[in-house]
Amino acid sequence: MSAQEKEKTFEQSIRRLEEIVEKLETGQVPLDESLKLFEEGVRLSRFCNAKLEEIERKIEILTKGEGGELKAEPFEEGAE
Amino acid sequence: MSDADLLSGFGRRKPLSVSEVNARVRNALEASFGELWVEGEISNYTRAASGHRYFTLKDERSQVRAVMFRGRGDAMRFEPENGMLVVVRAVLTVYEPRGEYQLNVLLLEPAGVGALQIAFEQLKKKLEAEGLFDPARKRPLPMLPRRLGIVTSPSGAAIRDILTVLRRRYPNIEVTIYPTLVQGDDAPPQIVEGIEALDRLGRFDAIIVTRGGGSMEDLWAFNDERVARAIAACRTPVISAVGHEIDFTIADFVADLRAPTPSAAAEIVVGRKEDLLEAVVGIERRMATAVSATLRQVRERLRANSPARILASTRAMMQTSSQRSDDLSRRLGLGMAALNDARNKQLARFATALEALSPLRALKRGYSIATLAGRTDPLTSIEGVEPGQELTLRLSDGSLDCGVNRVEKGEEN
Numbered sequence: 001m002s003a004q005e006k007e008k009t010f011e012q013s014i015r016r017l018e019e020i021v022e023k024l025e026t027g028q029v030p031l032d033e034s035l036k037l038f039e040e041g042v043r044l045s046r047f048c049n050a051k052l053e054e055i056e057r058k059i060e061i062l063t064k065g066e067g068g069e070l071k072a073e074p075f076e077e078g079a080e
Numbered sequence: 081m082s083d084a085d086l087l088s089g090f091g092r093r094k095p096l097s098v099s100e101v102n103a104r105v106r107n108a109l110e111a112s113f114g115e116l117w118v119e120g121e122i123s124n125y126t127r128a129a130s131g132h133r134y135f136t137l138k139d140e141r142s143q144v145r146a147v148m149f150r151g152r153g154d155a156m157r158f159e160p161e162n163g164m165l166v167v168v169r170a171v172l173t174v175y176e177p178r179g180e181y182q183l184n185v186l187l188l189e190p191a192g193v194g195a196l197q198i199a200f201e202q203l204k205k206k207l208e209a210e211g212l213f214d215p216a217r218k219r220p221l222p223m224l225p226r227r228l229g230i231v232t233s234p235s236g237a238a239i240r241d242i243l244t245v246l247r248r249r250y251p252n253i254e255v256t257i258y259p260t261l262v263q264g265d266d267a268p269p270q271i272v273e274g275i276e277a278l279d280r281l282g283r284f285d286a287i288i289v290t291r292g293g294g295s296m297e298d299l300w301a302f303n304d305e306r307v308a309r310a311i312a313a314c315r316t317p318v319i320s321a322v323g324h325e326i327d328f329t330i331a332d333f334v335a336d337l338r339a340p341t342p343s344a345a346a347e348i349v350v351g352r353k354e355d356l357l358e359a360v361v362g363i364e365r366r367m368a369t370a371v372s373a374t375l376r377q378v379r380e381r382l383r384a385n386s387p388a389r390i391l392a393s394t395r396a397m398m399q400t401s402s403q404r405s406d407d408l409s410r411r412l413g414l415g416m417a418a419l420n421d422a423r424n425k426q427l428a429r430f431a432t433a434l435e436a437l438s439p440l441r442a443l444k445r446g447y448s449i450a451t452l453a454g455r456t457d458p459l460t461s462i463e464g465v466e467p468g469q470e471l472t473l474r475l476s477d478g479s480l481d482c483g484v485n486r487v488e489k490g491e492e493n
Contacts, residue, residue: 011223014356017363024370027377034374041367048360051224052353053252059243061234061257062277070277075234075257 010051013044020044099176106174109181113172118183119191120144122164127153135160137168137183145182146170152186158199165191196296200303203330207305212312218336219317224356225285225349227254229278229316231271234259237292238321238342245346250353256284262291267301272310279314286349287314289331290321290342302329311335321345449474453481462487 020041024034061075096104120137127133131150136143146168160166167190170183190198207213228246232238234257246253258274261267271289278287289311291299301307302322311318311334320335321342332338339345450459453470465487473480 014223014359017360021363021366021370024367024374027370027373029374031374031378034371038367038371041363045360045364048356052357052360054226057247057251057253059255059257061259063259070281072256075255 010048013048013051017041017044017048098179102174102176102179105179105181106176109172109174115186116170116172116183117167118144118170119165119167122160122166123162125160125162127159133160133185135162137166145175145180146185147175147182148185148188156188157195158190158202160188160190164198167191196300196303200330203303203305203308204333207308207312207330207334212308213333217312219315221317221319221337221348221352222285223352225253225352227256227284228349229256229258229281229284229287230290231258231260231274231278231287232290232342233262236262238262238290241292241341241343242288242290242346245343245350249347249350253349253353256281261301263294263298263301268304268306271301271304271307275307275310275314275318279316282316284316286317286319288319288321288339288342288345289335290339290345291323292342293323293327299323299327299329302331304330307331308334319345319348462489 020037023029024037024041029037059075060072062070062072065071118137120139120143123136123138123143125133125135131153133148133153135146135148137146138144166188168183168185169187170185172181173184174181189195211217230239230242239257243255246255256278258278260270260274262271275287275289278284289302289307291302299322302320308330311320311331317336318334319337319339320329320331321339321344322329322331323341325340328338337348339348451457451472451474452459452465453472459465459471465484467484467486469484471482471484473482
């Protein structure tokens with residue numbers, strides 16, 4: 001999945017979460033369905049939290065190799 | 081002197097050619113004047129196809145022709161305009177083919193406002209006319225920026241400030257730095273290269289183009305047309321953060337987002353994450369409230385209309401759920417008040433607690449609800465339970481009637 005596609009699913013999840021909560025808040029949803037929605041909501045909010053926390057901190061600096069290709073190296077703060 | 085005297089010279093002296101006259105005048109002028117500083121207003125300004133600039137300098141009473149050759153002209157930071165009051169450093173010379181004397185301009189500076197200021201205004205006007213500052217062109221940052229590209233000096237204050245903010249408030253972000261000069265004539269091509277290289281990699285949610293504070297000269301690379309065009313062409317959203325709050329650069333106008341300082345650029349990114357965390361927590365709380373309201377409603381209805389047996393089994397389930405959800409709401413409330421850092425961990429707990437709230441799921445996972453025979457409230461303690469008493473256990477798909485054989489006290493959970 002490309003970064004854009006992943007982003008999309010995150011944004012879709014947030015939108016779906018908003019939909020769910022609005023539906024639940026109408027108070028018109030039967031108990032069965034509202035529990036189902038609730039479960040879906042919990043699943044989505046976990047997914048979103050995971051997305052918010054994923055990716056390890058990584059700080060890199062790009063340097064140019066002899067052929068002009070870019071190489072990533074860890075960035076040491078304070079170093080040149 | 082009579083006409084006769086004048087005529088008497090003919091034939092005796094060799095006349096000068098026109099070219100010779102002009103050459104002599106030129107030599108005499110150049111030798112006697114040297115370099116001059118001249119102030120005047122520009123008029124009839126033209127830039128020829130050759131790249132040379134021709135114009136007239138004038139004041140209230142007089143005017144003088146001037147030329148600025150391509151090399152000198154192209155070295156100017158700005159393009160002069162008619163009506164502009166300028167000071168030039170020039171040598172007086174003669175354009176021999178026409179026999180006209182003129183100023184050969186070596187250096188041209190606006191009188192009054194600085195050259196940089198004028199160059200800035202001109203480029204700003206030009207790019208604005210092209211629509212490069214159009215709000216409709218601005219690309220939004222993705223909802224959650226997780227990978228950042230940064231074009232800046234690796235040893236500058238800007239990168240230090242940005243990393244400090246990120247470390248404190250968004251420790252799990254990924255950062256890739258493209259090192260460049262950030263001032264001087266070599267800086268703009270490097271900055272352009274950095275923007276293009278990071279954009280080509282295509283994996284960044286945003287690119288920050290930044291440097292710390294300095295004089296207008298120091299910040300000049302960010303007023304360079306090449307840099308402005310690279311930002312405009314970049315498909316990845318660009319945040320510009322140059323100098324201090326009061327410094328506006330062309331890069332700021334073209335960028336998708338302007339941050340007043342490098343730290344502020346980091347804060348924009350961090351804010352996205354914090355806003356989202358808040359939104360998710362808010363939604364969870366609203367879901368919990370809504371579901372407990374529905375549960376209460378159902379309970380009310382059952383109490384009013386249903387036969388005792390259905391009431392008993394449902395009520396037990398509902399009570400458990402609503403108790404948990406009340407508790408949950410309280411904890412969520414506490415969570416909102418807690419500090420940002422604590423929030424992440426709480427969030428994980430909330431999600432678990434929320435999941436537990438669904439009674440059907442709990443029963444499906446192997447939990448059951450016990451009630452004493454003839455009672456409807458769920459059993460939560462061994463207090464008051466005697467061997468020989470009858471219990472009903474509610475499971476996910478039905479219930480069991482059981483007897484108590486022995487009561488044993490255990491650790492309290």
